[in-house]
Amino acid sequence: MLSYLTRWVSRGAFQALKGASSRPQLVKTPHIGNQTLAAAPLPFTGGSPGVRQARALDQERLLQIDWDDGSCSLYPFTWLRDNCQCPHCTLQSAQARSLLFSNLDVHTGMDQVQLMDNKVSITWPDQHSSEFDPDWLKKRCFSSEARQALQEELFLNEREYWDSSLQIPTADFQEVLHDDKAALAWLEALRRIGIVYLRGAPAEQGQVARLSQRIGYLRLTFYGHTWQVQDKPMANNVAYTSGELSLHTDYPALHHPPGVQFLHCVRQADQGGESEAVDGFHMAEQLRREDPEAFNILSSLRVDFTDSGADYCDFSVQSKNHIIDVDSEGRVTRINYNNATRDSVLDMPVHQVQPFYSSLKAFVELLSRPENVFTYRMEPGDLVTFDNWRLLHGRKSYLSRGQNSRHLEGAYLDWDEVMSRLRILQKAVRGDS
Ligand SMILES: C[N+](C)(C)CCCC(=O)O
Ligand SMILES: O=C(O)CCC(=O)C(=O)O
Ligand SMILES: [Fe+2]
Ligand SMILES: [Zn+2]
Known part of the structure; x- marks a missing residue:
């Protein structure tokens, strides 16, 4: 198991630490010890609050989701249509988009939105339909906090100096x-x-x-x-x-x-x-x-x-x-x-x-x-x-x-x-x- 000891220094809050190091040592630290790395903070995974309400804001062409925890997320119609998860639009075996960009209407409207079996179900003007999982949507919320959390989960850009x-x-x-x-x-x-x-x-x-x-x-x-x-x-x-x-x-x-x-x-x-x-x-x-x-x-x-x-x-x-x-x-x-x-x-x-x-x-x-x-x-x-x-x-x-x-x-x-x-x-x- 990997162990290390330091009073962590982080961006913006660096303090000069004392003591020279020579040959690297397996550092044994009774109090923080080996748990340190194994217990790295869990990234944001949504914790799955349920959907209280989903409604289309037709003027703005945004889907608004009100979550059980009182928060609210906005999703552009175009983005939702682009990311339809159905087997026509997604190659499931590759987890990749098979929908061609030439077939994406970047000005699409939305015919209907419903909550079905705790899924957000959308019917598009051409009667194609899409279903979205609330956890999947929550993770992709466009708020700056949610984007920041997801980017940190993906790229781990936080460093300790x-x-x-x-x-x-x-x-x-x-x-x-x-x-x-x-x-x-x-x-x-x-x-x-x-x-x-x-x-x-x-x-x-x-x-x-x-x-x-x-x-x-x-x-x-x-x-x-x-x-x-x-x-x-x-x-x-x-x-x-x-x-x-x-x-x-x-x-x-x-x-x-x-x-x-x-x-x-x-x-x-x-x-x-x-x-x-x-x-x-x-x-x-x-x-x-x-x-x-x-x-x-x-x-x-x-x-x-x-x-x-x-x-x-x-x-x-x-x-x-x-x-x-x-x-x-x-x-x-x-x-x-x-x-x-x-x-x-x-x-x-x-x-x-x-x-x-x-x-x-x-x-x-x-x-x-x-x-x-x-x-x-x-x-x-x-x-x-x-x-x-x-x-x-x-x-x-x-x-x-x-x-x-x-x-x-x-x-x-x-x-x-x-x-x-x-x-x-x-x-x-x-x-x-
Ligand atoms: C160690 N070596 C020779 C592979 C690269 C040395 C670094 C460099 O030339 O920038
Ligand atoms: O010899 C070393 O300890 C380091 C070698 C090195 O930095 C290099 O090969 O680029
Ligand atoms: Fe080098
Ligand atoms: Zn589809």
């Missing part, structure tokens, strides 16, 4: 492979905290592939299905040396960088090779407060990244990414930064170059403050899983002994596949709708 005092969520590798509850707790923490440590994997190659099969499939890149982080002659990437890797996200040279990264320690160095991790979302929010100008520049200027060479096959990759990606509402969605693959090509007017460098300096200095960096050391059989859209990670240089030296095996996955498994596990473990 952390700093150097992170008590890293830790679980047992074998349990995650074999137990659905443990796997669910792992993925929920991976989403919410952004990093989960797994211990007890065999110290041999092949474990990141095994773990990715627990999800579905891994993300192939030019570095292969899985890749070996080792000190290599004629290295095609700075990661494949024994040098220090400053805090970075992997693969900003792609326009769609891998969402999730696994790193498994097969062999550790005798000296050096410690790992570092920083909560990039937390840091971006801190930058927005401390240096709004730098935040604006890093979230609006696109920076060129480049990566060329040969590995799985030969490659010549170019991308343009914001170092801080924000969505249309200004929320930070992804950090894209690897100083090694940042291109010498810099596609911006000459007067923006110095402000860009100053802004990046402010961000990197913020990231690197000791109070923000969580440091740990992997031992053979340890496996770290983390959100590569959110965290920056690094490693200290190490003393290389050539062959038989430090060896990590890595793999990438995308968030779509990880979230898919998470939803299926939620349903299996909790019976969520």
Whole structure:
């Protein structure tokens, strides 16, 4: 079972926490202990209040449902007709719409609405009829509260921020492979905290592939299905040396960088090779407060990244990414930064170059403050899983002994596949709708 301990820090209410962490520990917490992840809050499922009344507002072309609990929901006629659940309009075996858009009248009226066997039954002007389940409707209510609750249930976008005092969520590798509850707790923490440590994997190659099969499939890149982080002659990437890797996200040279990264320690160095991790979302929010100008520049200027060479096959990759990606509402969605693959090509007017460098300096200095960096050391059989859209990670240089030296095996996955498994596990473990 996955356990972790911290006084939770959340968006907007962050408090600096005390105490440095070194090697990740299976944190035993008598009071909150192992229940923590298994008891994640149940998402909104409706709780099925009955329908008191359903009536068509013909002028507005809205169906109004008054619920037993006193609340009320509005559903546009067009949306209801579009989402008719009957076997003509829906391919039941695929749970997909078979109604063609060309056959949807986006100005449809409604002939009749009735309550039958606790279903909302609608007759349309062409005498086609639709039946809707109250729970199904309630979940899809258009109020902003209901939409927000359903979006959180679907995408789990609420995050908990952390700093150097992170008590890293830790679980047992074998349990995650074999137990659905443990796997669910792992993925929920991976989403919410952004990093989960797994211990007890065999110290041999092949474990990141095994773990990715627990999800579905891994993300192939030019570095292969899985890749070996080792000190290599004629290295095609700075990661494949024994040098220090400053805090970075992997693969900003792609326009769609891998969402999730696994790193498994097969062999550790005798000296050096410690790992570092920083909560990039937390840091971006801190930058927005401390240096709004730098935040604006890093979230609006696109920076060129480049990566060329040969590995799985030969490659010549170019991308343009914001170092801080924000969505249309200004929320930070992804950090894209690897100083090694940042291109010498810099596609911006000459007067923006110095402000860009100053802004990046402010961000990197913020990231690197000791109070923000969580440091740990992997031992053979340890496996770290983390959100590569959110965290920056690094490693200290190490003393290389050539062959038989430090060896990590890595793999990438995308968030779509990880979230898919998470939803299926939620349903299996909790019976969520
Ligand atoms: C570890 N490796 C070589 C697969 C990728 C390193 C990250 C990067 O080049 O952005
Ligand atoms: O060697 C490590 O600990 C991390 C390697 C890394 O960050 C990478 O391969 O991109
Ligand atoms: Fe990396
Ligand atoms: Zn139908």
